[in-house]
Amino acid sequence: MTATRTALPAMSRRDEIWHGLRDTFPMMVGALPFGVIFGTLATAQGLSPMQVMSMSLFVFSGSAQFIAVGLVASSALWVIWAATFIINLRHLLYAANLVSHVRHLPQYWRFPLAAMLTDETFAVMELRYRQRGSAGQAHWYYLASCIGMWLNWNFWTLVGLVLGQGFPDLKSLGLEFAMVATFIGIVIPGLKTKPLWAAAITAGLIATLLHHLPYQSGLMLGALAGVGTGLILDLRRKQVKETAYE
Amino acid sequence: MSETSLSLLILGMALINLAIRYPVFLLADRFRFPALIERALAFVPAAVLTAIIVPAVIFPHGAEAELDWYNPYLLAAMLAAAISYFTRNLLATIVLGMAAFLLLRWWLGV
Numbered sequence: 401m402t403a404t405r406t407a408l409p410a411m412s413r414r415d416e417i418w419h420g421l422r423d424t425f426p427m428m429v430g431a432l433p434f435g436v437i438f439g440t441l442a443t444a445q446g447l448s449p450m451q452v453m454s455m456s457l458f459v460f461s462g463s464a465q466f467i468a469v470g471l472v473a474s475s476a477l478w479v480i481w482a483a484t485f486i487i488n489l490r491h492l493l494y495a496a497n498l499v500s501h502v503r504h505l506p507q508y509w510r511f512p513l514a515a516m517l518t519d520e521t522f523a524v525m526e527l528r529y530r531q532r533g534s535a536g537q538a539h540w541y542y543l544a545s546c547i548g549m550w551l552n553w554n555f556w557t558l559v560g561l562v563l564g565q566g567f568p569d570l571k572s573l574g575l576e577f578a579m580v581a582t583f584i585g586i587v588i589p590g591l592k593t594k595p596l597w598a599a600a601i602t603a604g605l606i607a608t609l610l611h612h613l614p615y616q617s618g619l620m621l622g623a624l625a626g627v628g629t630g631l632i633l634d635l636r637r638k639q640v641k642e643t644a645y646e
Numbered sequence: 647m648s649e650t651s652l653s654l655l656i657l658g659m660a661l662i663n664l665a666i667r668y669p670v671f672l673l674a675d676r677f678r679f680p681a682l683i684e685r686a687l688a689f690v691p692a693a694v695l696t697a698i699i700v701p702a703v704i705f706p707h708g709a710e711a712e713l714d715w716y717n718p719y720l721l722a723a724m725l726a727a728a729i730s731y732f733t734r735n736l737l738a739t740i741v742l743g744m745a746a747f748l749l750l751r752w753w754l755g756v
Contacts, residue, residue: 495669511668581723586736628686631682
């Protein structure tokens with residue numbers, strides 16, 4: 401998984417699937433405790449097994465599912481829908497970022513790749529496209545990452561649903577740190593220019609300062625502030641370069 | 647909430663997620679983003695993933711900021727960042743980061 405910048409040989413479909421699953425594995429481990437907790441919590445809130453599983457199968461969005469379960473006793477439908485929308489707006493940015501790598505695929509490929517795009521798969525795909533590009537069978541890698549996350553999420557939801565509080569204490573395993581460590585390992589090597597550093601620092605700072613805002617809107621505002629800062633610095637740098645060449 | 651409302655809730659959430667995730671891929675061959683947006687999108691991974699991580703390690707339990715030496719999330723995250731910066735190796739960052747997290751939590755007794 402080390403970054404290599406030489407031209408890499410194309411992989412077969414089987415290798416792409418295997419690598420997609422392998423590179424997503426730490427993310428699957430990281431999602432495990434949240435899947436179990438979701439299954440347990442949703443059941444405790446009075447959702448039927450069918451409803452709990454439908455959420456994980458068809459909504460497939462950890463943060464939105466947790467918010468829904470937290471609000472279901474007290475809030476109107478539209479409030480939860482609005483929260484789902486705000487929380488997941490970042491997926492619009494993910495899709496826009498990845499779209500140039502899937503443009504050549506037919507719709508029956510693009511649909512599942514879009515419908516199952518999560519934070520984790522985005523992070524994995526961003527790294528993969530940065531390192532190896534999107535030629536050949538790359539979409540199998542992407543699909544494997546999606547399906548791995550989806551099966552994993554539903555499996556652990558089911559475990560939480562069935563075992564409930566009987567599941568051993570997950571806190572002692574430290575799995576919840578797996579996602580943080582993986583995201584760090586993906587982000588840091590990508591910070592190759594000053595505008596990229598500025599984008600990351602601004603995003604982290606603003607998201608932290610606005611953490612108290614409802615429905616994780618601080619995350620989205622921080623991300624937008626980071627993207628804006630990066631873009632402005634990037635444009636300015638280009639201007640300076642152009643002036644220097646005159 | 648009634649059974650009907652719960653079914654509606656789940657259906658609505660699923661559709662909202664699709665409405666966010668799919669349109670860009672759906673229309674991928676009909677339009678391209680303007681050059682300025684394309685340029686801005688290059689900053690999305692660094693910005694969004696950092697906006698997820700930083701609050702997650704500063705507020706590990708939700709509401710209270712834990713900016714101190716007793717927060718294993720924060721300490722392990724800083725260590726993982728240093729490992730990633732110097733090794734550029736993802737697997738090393740994950741494995742050593744998690745090991746550091748477990749050790750720190752055990753050592754700090756939290």
